[in-house]
């Protein structure tokens with residue numbers, strides 16, 4: 001198993017608020033994806049997170065929790081992803097929740113497991129966009145956010161989040177050109193192998209979420225699609 005995050009090409013994101021059968025979960029975990037992320041925006045409960053964690057743990061695939069609220073955090077994951085929403089209009093989603101959590105938990109945090117994500121939400125229809133009161137950035141804003149993620153904040157990850165819709169490959173390319181050390185994650189609307197390859201051409205890592213629940217066969221094919229590249 002590959003625990004070196006900066007070599008990851010493909011991730012599946014499971015939503016604790018959605019049902020998945022054991023059969024489909026097994027297929028996801030055995031697909032050859034680099035890791036499984038557990039995360040979502042609404043109705044993320046500790047019970048939902050624990051249920052997925054215990055079921056994913058029947059497999060050897062690395063498993064990360066993307067934290068959306070502290071009530072649903074539990075030990076036992078290989079990695080914790082901490083979003084900081086760079087295009088939120090409220091400091092709360094970029095700084096305050098993280099500040100509060102660090103004040104409370106810093107003594108038990110293992111920074112080998114923690115990865116902070118500069119999170120840029122680019123679909124106005126996404127729940128996370130509304131929840132975190134984002135404003136839609138233009139292309140120059142997005143590339144500047146990416147530049148800041150690397151040069152100002154030294155973040156390990158810049159995440160272009162189009163959750164629910166397929167994004168703009170030319171913007172992903174421009175963002176990638178800003179980054180040397182910070183890894184570029186792309187997620188949103190990937191439903192087939194062509195789209196997986198098109199985004200992976202520029203992003204370091206692609207994330208496939210909703211299509212797990214809408215067309216599992218096509219979702220599974222995205223793994224081989226990116227692993228067969230270069």
Ligand SMILES: CC(C)=CCC/C(C)=C/CC/C(C)=C/CC/C(C)=C/CC/C(C)=C/CC/C(C)=C/CC/C(C)=C/COP(=O)(O)OP(=O)(O)O
Nearest residue numbers: 040041068069070074075080083097098101105126127128
């Ligand atoms: C108790 C224990 C084991 C502690 C260990 C130590 C530890 C892990 C400490 C945590 C430290 C820390 C700094 C935590 C951060 C706390 C926090 C609450 C941060 C805020 C995160 C945030 C900005 C959330 C907002 C929502 C968001 C951006 C979620 C990201 C995921 C996302 C967008 C998923 C896609 O949503 P989805 O539901 O799929 O959307 P659709 O329905 O539209 O598809």
Ligand SMILES: O=P(O)(O)OC[C@@H](O)CO
Nearest residue numbers: 163164187188189209210
């Ligand atoms: O659900 P989709 O649209 O595939 O997006 C994946 C991921 O970026 C969601 O956080």
Ligand SMILES: [Mg+2]
Nearest residue numbers: 015163209210
């Ligand atoms: Mg989703």
